[in-house]
Amino acid sequence: MPQWLPGWIDTPPQPDDAVLAISNGVILKPGDDWLMPWSAARSAVAQGQEPVYVGRWGERAVYVCGLEPDQLAGAVQSITLRDALIFGEDVPAELLGLAHQVQQWWLDHRFCGRCGTPTTIHPRERARRCDPCSLSWYPRLSPCVIVMIRRGERMLLARSSRVKRNFFSLIAGFVEAGESLEEAVQREVLEETGLKVTNIRYYDSQPWPFPSQLMLGFFADYAGGELVLQEDEIAEADWFLPDELPPVPPETTIAGRLIEAMQQEIRG
Template identity: 50%
Template sequence: MFDLDKQPPDSRHNALHVVFQGGKLISDMRSRQPCVLTDADLTANGWQIRREQFIGHWQNQPCFALEIDDLQEVDPLRHQVGTLYELLGRVDDALFALAGRALQLLEWERDHQYCGRCGNPTEILPAERAMRCQRCEMSVYPRISPCIIVLVTRGEYLLLARHTRFRRPMYSTLAGFIEAGESAEQCLRREVREEVGIDVDDIRYFDSQSWPFPSQLMLGYFADYRSGDICCDPREIAEADWYHYSDLPPVPPETSIAGQLIRYHVTRVSTR
């Protein structure tokens, strides 16, 4: 359904588009695929394109990420302008991945218009997904930041935490960025110890998820509690506690890997 391709097709016949304005996604909420717009939509609205990236093929049709000028008018009776977060749970995983890839590529191009080494302008290389400095020839590729996300369990109990940045009551798993020279498993142990003060063992890989907020690759794990008492880092964690699988607080939806970790474990222990 969603094929990642680096090279745009020779023909743009029947091309599809994921359109952003000021970092916000433009969606047609009357459509079954709200974030995918057609050539006819672009023509009807007369939007001026500021930036464009080929994404790949969606349902065998070429698809492009577009950024339109901030001053372009968007009809509120037909289109909704919002964040990718608002798309979560409203479309399937493949369509969300398409929109996430579109945003990441547009932001990558925007953020690397000039060389970080010598300051000169860069240009997009037609043969690969890269931007190269016209002077020193340094190439810059789309950045992906690897992160771990882990559900720590203690028998029938799950360790869930409310992050200080959560805007509403939501309890989730622990997560953190992998640092230079660190393995995913080393990062997991460090992050758990830093955020809630406990030690874990029996680390098991679960799955991964591209998370475009902004450009993360989430590596999901389970881990068993080994020792220590919960002691939250107040800069990161507002509160954390052990919750029985049958009495959980509000948790992330299953569209996120955090929600998948939680639901997988609940199903496993409840059917023993």
Template identity: 40%
Template sequence: MFRPDNAPPEGGLPELHVVFQNGKLVTDMRSADLCLLQEQVTRGIGWQVRRRQFVGFWGEQPLFALEIDERDEVDPLQFNAGSLYQLLGRVDEQLFSVAGRAAQLLDWERDHRYCGRCGNEMSADLSERAMRCSPCGTIIYPRIAPCIITLVTRGDELLLARNANFPGPMYSTLAGFIEAGENAEETLIREVREEVGVEVGKLEYFQSQAWPFPNQLMLGFFAEYRSGELTPDHVEIADAQWFHYSDLPVIPPASSVAGQLIRHFVATKQR
């Protein structure tokens, strides 16, 4: 359904828009696709577009990310302005990924209006999705922060943790950013040790997911417990426990790689 591309079409085709205001995603409560707004809707309202990025094609329609003026009125009877999180579990994984791509492209353009090396204004190179500084030659591509996310298991048990920043009682898998000079496996072992104090082995890659909070690429793994006492760091991790696969707490939705890791493990145990 979605086809990424860098160069927008010449024109003539009706557009689809993913709209943001003050960093919040504007969704249409009357639309089944929520975040995909038809061109006639956005143009008819008269929103002032401050930033515009071509995202790719949704089906045969060109798709653009729009940032509208903060003073534009968003009718609360039709639209809702909120976090990208509001899409989790409400739209399919591909549409969520497209909305995340749109947000990241707008943020990337906003954050690189000026060259960090010489201070001159940068210009967009649509042929290869880059911001270029003509005076000094600096080129900035959209930045991705690679992270590992891992489900640690021990027989029939899963190690799940509640992050200190979680708003509710949800428990999830462990995750962390890959640091300079590390590979994904080294990061996984280090992060598990730092966050909950245990050692792991037998690492098995599962799958990846683009995660736009704000620009991560999550690399999903399984890992087996080897040794150590469970000791949450109480900085990032408020609580961590072993749970039997048949008796789980509130877990992330299936649209996230964390939720997919957990559900995959449970499915293998129930066979």
């Protein structure tokens, strides 16, 4: 897989530069490649869209842009970004995730949120700027904790009431202003399950572009309480032995990796 190099330039694409076509979280995939040359894409740019630089993929400069599929020559496959990241094989996850976030940032900050003036592009950084207010807006990044809880030889798994896919995952939530990561873990677990946890320890992180999260993975041990679910967040939850798990997310996700690591830990 080519080397991925994020960065920023404020120049428009050249004919041989590459475009990743994303509209409302749906990727238009031409054939076996995720990218198409700008020369083939520029006549299909959707209304209200424009190409935005993402970085370099191997030797190619990559831009993201919403395109009209019926204006493209040749067949394209439509695939949601979520399905690509969760179920796809040999997927450039960092490129796809960052491109989606860059596109949303570009569209969401065309005007100053304080005075309404159209924003300009920072010449050296990935930022949109309001010159009258001296304010800059960078692509949003929201820290989010996700935690694998162990109770003896069992692990807590929960099924979201908001996600249609029928698998069990982990307790997760956004970090609030003024919280440490450990405090966010304790609060989210208590709010969503009624449980208390201790021995909170960091495991790994993963960018996750839904909407613009940095997922911070933790392990924790059960410290007390009975399951009382927050129904608007959790449809069901239970304690599972490592060899008797329900369907869970794949290891392309941090949830899947946390589950697999805890399975190995319990098995010894």
